[in-house]
Amino acid sequence: MNPLRISLLLLITTFLNAGISAQTSLFVPRNIRKAYEKGTRSWDGKPGARYWQNRADYVISASLDPKSHRLSGEETITYFNNSPDTLKMIRIKLQHDRYRKGAGRAGDVTAGDVTDEGVRIDWVKYNGAPVEEKQRRRFTTFMDIQVKENPVLPGSSVSVQVKWSYTLPAGEDAARECVCDSSSFFVPYWYPQVAVYDDLNGWASFPYTGLQEFYNDFSNYDVTITMPAGFQVWATGEWQNAADILADTWYQRWKKAQTSTEVISIFSEKELRAGGVYKTRQPNAFRFRATDVPDFAFGTSDHYNWDAVSTVVDDRTGRRTFVSAAYMSSSTDYPQVARIGADAIRLMSTYLPGYPFPYPVMTVFNGNDGMEFPMMCNDVSTAPGSPMTLTVHEISHTYFPFMMGINEQDYAWMDEGWAAFFDVLISDSLSSHQLGRPRPYSAVAGTEDDVPPMVRSRNLGTAYRNAAYQRPQNAYFTLLDHLGYEKFHNCMTAYMDRWKGKHPAPFDFFQTWNEVSGENLDWFWRSWFFDWGYPDLALQGVVRDEAANCQVVVIGRNGNIPTPVQLKVEYSDGTSDNFHHTAGIWKDGKQNLKIRIPQGKSVKKATLGAVTIPDVTPADNTWEAGR
Ligand SMILES: [Zn+2]
Known part of the structure; x- marks a missing residue:
């Protein structure tokens, strides 16, 4: 092959690649990329021209017996198929089946709460006709209803009716729900609910194990709860x-x-x-x-x-x-x-x-x-x-x-990270700075338990909390510092305007913030969400810049995850200065940063860091003259 042909081929290949994974330098998993190719999602970060999602109307009538803890209900679900697909089954979530004997669980449950039947299903009807037991398949926390004969066509709606009951878990290990005392109850994850069928993965297939929290479609509810006299x-x-x-x-x-x-x-x-x-x-x-x-x-x-x-x-x-x-x-x-x-x-x-x-x-x-x-x-x-x-x-x-x-079975950091970020800043503000501390990311950063958040939450066990809370919370602090409140708020508002009431996935988030901030933040997303590593800045020393006739504080980047530089310098004359650079100072890959001190000043002590800046080796964040 002559050189000219090679470069032409290279050009063509580059062009094709650009078309496929357009406008992002980040790794896009093949299953996710398909959604962009089909146009349900768009590389500008907006929902695609072909975006769709399904929904349901629930009419539920339930009652709870406070003595036996038996919860019984009857419901009608009207399910709307807005997808372009013909659905030959409907997947119903029975989340209480986490307590069914044999169910997989992420955490312990109290033995006395486990039952053979889990949720008792008295009957199921599909479009008014009884659904035989052989048309229903129970597995993990799902019940699939086969409707091959009479499938749910694109653009149509069907009705599913269920009569059901179960006994509330009352043991010490019951989490998220409770028999809180002898006559107080909190009841979530309780009614048969249609699983999400989406443009990324089809029917959601990950069961409720007690760890990952939600992935649900947006629906309307008309619910009547009957309680004995005296209950609210x-x-x-x-x-x-x-x-x-x-x-x-x-x-x-x-x-x-x-x-x-x-x-x-x-x-x-x-x-x-x-x-x-x-x-x-x-x-x-x-x-x-x-x-x-x-x-x-x-x-x-x-x-x-x-x-x-x-x-x-x-x-x-x-x-x-x-x-x-x-x-x-x-x-x-x-x-x-x-x-x-x-x-x-x-x-x-x-x-x-x-x-x-x-x-x-x-x-x-x-x-x-x-x-x-x-x-x-x-x-x-x-x-x-x-x-x-x-x-x-x-x-x-x-x-x-x-x-x-948000789909928390896959991207818990897209919600827990934000809640952990808001709880710090809002508590700080409401308490005149008495409350609101970032979660400690530094202790786990860079260990085997610091799994990059882009690994699906469903695949995480001990690494779940750090990937869902600590690391993204610290990432969002870093992002706020880098963009400044106004730009950050504009990105947030645009992201919410685009995706509220919908199911944003990571690239919808990344691409929206890239577009609205006017800056390609892939360097930031890659380090904080895709890569293994840790944040670690260090004070390497104070040297003299003869040409500029001043001292220079040298800061080294010992870790790959970019964080802001917050430097306090105390001078021998009793005065001091604060220097700040956002994490963007590291985006081109530089390994150290030199900060010039005003002429005539002599550094007595330099200190790096702030409460919102994680750093795995705080011991090398101070420098003192003569030590
Ligand atoms: Zn939370």
Whole structure:
């Protein structure tokens, strides 16, 4: 082959490659690349012209027996197939089957909570006709319903009806859900729910093991929960029939709290025990409706206190969010929670992420965990400590993974990293800098447990937490420092405008921020999300630059993960200076940085670092003259 032909071939190959993996220098897995080729996603970071996602309407009627802990329900799911594919089966999630004998689990469960049958299915109907047992396949936490004879055609909808029941896990190891005391319950992951069928992988196939949290489509819910006399229900969605259930005094308080900027006690344990809060001494059916939410959870008790307050979340329209705390009297931190929740929601709407809070209600329920659901949190009491960081963290999940429909089975860092970032900055701001500390990434950075976040979350065990929380949280701090608040906020707003109510995946995020920031940030994404490694800057020393007639502080980059340079220099004359460079100073691969000291000054001590800058060897971050 002559040289000319070789270079022509090279040109053609380069051109073709550019067409395939256009506009990113990052590694794109083959399954993900297909979505861009098919046009469901787009290299400019926007949803593609052919983007689609499926959805459902749920009408659920359920009741819980507080004595036996038996939860029973009947539901109708109307499932809309917006995909271009003909679906020959419908995959239903039965997440309580995590407690079925033989199920795979990421963590321990209490032996007494494990049952042979898991979720009991009394019957299933498809478009009104009974579905025989042989048409259903139970495996892990799924039930596949075969509908080959009458498939779900593109652009059509079908109905699935299920009658089911199971016993709530009451053991110590029950996480995210609880029999919180003898007559208080938090109930998530509870109803038969259609799994996600998406443009990236088809039917979601990863079971609920208790570690990874959510991946759900956006759906509408109309849910009625029936409880014995004296119980209250708090749930995802807006309460439809308060006037039918609460006696007038308490109904008026509930009405008033909808627009009150001061916390109002809707009722106390004492009032509940005295009786009269409810109109009748009969069981009550609580009805809730929610639109375009990815899940539904509820909590119930006959003796929890209920505080509520409201805050404006959109100054343009005056739209408000109604914020509640429901708690046991022994939780001495909980009287602060409604106030913290409302103040945090206000800051989330105006500061970070700086996007109007999407939900009309938010309830923090005193449970056994720190766990978010749309419009609901299951938060353990943190007394005698402050409930602030936990409250802020769980509420902030409203944005990721709920408003932005993140797939946490694969990309938990796309939501936990953000919640861990918001909880620091918002707690810091609400507490006059008393609370809000970054999670310690440095201790694990660069070890075998520091797996790059781009490894799917489903493939992680002990490395899950660091990859989902610590490392991305530190990455987002680094990014905020590099872009500055205004540019960072513009990127965030554009990302949310593009992908709210949808399912963004990593390259949609990377490409949107690249485009909106006007800067190719691939150097940053690669180091923080794709590569093994660690952050480590070091003070190499102070030398004299004869030509410039001044001292120079030399900073070495000993680790590959780029972090900002924050340098404090104290001079022998008692004065000092601070020098700052964002992580961008390292983007071209330089190994050290020389910082010139003003002429005539002599360095006594130099110190590198800040609380938001991870560094695996803090011991080499100081330099002192004569030592
Ligand atoms: Zn979280």
